[in-house]
């Protein structure tokens with residue numbers, strides 16, 4: 344079943360230095376329960392595409408649908424949770440308060456809010472930090488809290504824009520494992536932006552390689568890895584093979600210019 | 601805090617020394633006139649010559665008479681201790697021993713600075729509350745309505761370019777003549793001065809949330825009121841308090857200026873009354889009470905700010 348579908352999607356930003364062609368003729372189908380990574384050099388339109396899916400950016404051409412609706416309708420139906428490139432917690436709210444924010448807005452009862460906050464904090468390993476303020480947490484913990492915030496209301500789609508970009512390798516590995524476990528358990532559809540080839544290969548069922556000026560999709564790689572993925576799968580020949588394909592795709596995008 | 605006491609004391613001492621030094625040439629002419637009247641020999645002897653002489657020449661020509669420049673009854677610049685004595689007399693002494701003082705009459709004396717300070721404080725507080733509320737409401741309107749953004753701001757700016765000392769007497773006269781009680785008439789001027797910094801600060805504060813924080817609200821499909829109460833308002837709090845501090849000081853100025861045109865009590869009335877009757881000590885004493893009040897009011901807002909920000913989890 345198709346959850347997200349884009350056909351000849353185009354987006355041109357009008358800027359003071361002339362038009363910027365951020366997305367050109369983007370075609371992509373994302374099925375239910377897929378884990379799709381977007382990878383490509385800076386400025387190739389990964390964030391822009393994710394924002395189009397989220398209804399935060401209006402395409403200038405082409406079609407895009409989410410759950411069979413326009414992205415804006417899907418946004419209004421609260422179809423997805425969005426994790427931004429920076430944690431962006433509200434500094435005047437505690438960690439618990441930040442996670443409660445969407446729940447308050449969406450009208451969950453007090454009891455349910457408390458229950459969901461506790462549950463999602465557990466999920467991202469932050470139990471016990473509910474009453475702390477963001478400045479009392481490390482950058483990695485803040486990023487985890489922002490993921491918990493996106494998970495709290497349990498939308499079927501999760502859109503994540505380089506959520507682990509600023510974290511060290513060890514924490515990143517750990518969070519990758521947890522994210523996979525969460526995905527396997529909940530069968531969410533996940534769109535995930537990253538700059539890291541191993542991360543993309545490790546997590547995804549589908550890897551979308553993009554290249555800039557104009558931003559476009561140059562390759563879509565379906566992963567042959569099993570759904571069950573221990574961390575050491577990254578040393579398997581299959582993994583290295585896929586990683587090679589991604590690297591070649593990225594390089595081809597560069598040579599094009 | 602502790603480390604700053606030393607420098608403050610040094611600067612205060614320097615200011616007081618400067619003040620005493622300035623009192624000598626400022627008061628020398630009156631002192632010499634008085635000394636001559638009392639039969640002393642002064643240089644030069646004729647009043648006409650003294651009038652044309654430089655102050656410093658008179659100072660160095662009459663060193664033996666200078667002591668009186670710090671204790672003269674009718675000084676142009678009273679010495680610090682004279683002002684302090686006036687402050688003491690017109691507060692504690694007046695209230696405890698004066699015929700109309702609180703001890704003997706049960707209410708504050710209308711000759712004491714406690715009473716006049718209270719009058720000014722009432723108008724300041726009322727004007728500040730009105731001004732701050734108006735400022736916040738206007739800011740909300742400006743942020744949420746394009747029409748208000750285009751129309752209100754220019755008028756708010758123009759309103760502040762008119763010198764308040766020119767405007768206040770007219771406003772006071774009009775407001776009194778339509779029967780508005782003095783307190784409200786002065787509060788109007790206070791509000792007029794204090795709403796502007798609040799508008800400017802609050803508009804900036806309500807617009808402080810960045811794109812990402814606003815986009816987050818959009819991903820939740822949050823209503824305008826949710827975005828206001830849960831994002832814009834909390835984000836504006838530091839800006840609000842910064843402008844409230846300016847606003848409350850402006851309110852005090854507004855109340856005092858509103859008291860100048862009519863002799864109906866208040867620190868402004870004391871200042872102008874003092875200048876009518878050559879009571880410079882009275883002017884200075886009222887000035888000091890006003891300064892002290894301004895400091896206390898700003899400190900009070902700062903205290904509120906610290907409490908609010910602490911409650912919002914900002915590290916102090």
Ligand SMILES: Nc1ncnc2c1ncn2[C@@H]1O[C@H](COP(=O)(O)OP(=O)(O)OP(=O)(O)O)[C@@H](O)[C@H]1O
Nearest residue numbers: 356358363365384385386387388389390391392558
């Ligand atoms: N709001 C905007 N207005 C104008 N140009 C924009 C805007 N947002 C993005 N762009 C431009 O669109 C292009 C794609 O930007 P985008 O943020 O999608 O890149 P990205 O792939 O996410 O890059 P990065 O990996 O650095 O985050 C860039 O050239 C960028 O300058």
Ligand SMILES: [Mg+2]
Nearest residue numbers: 389390428504
């Ligand atoms: Mg990006």
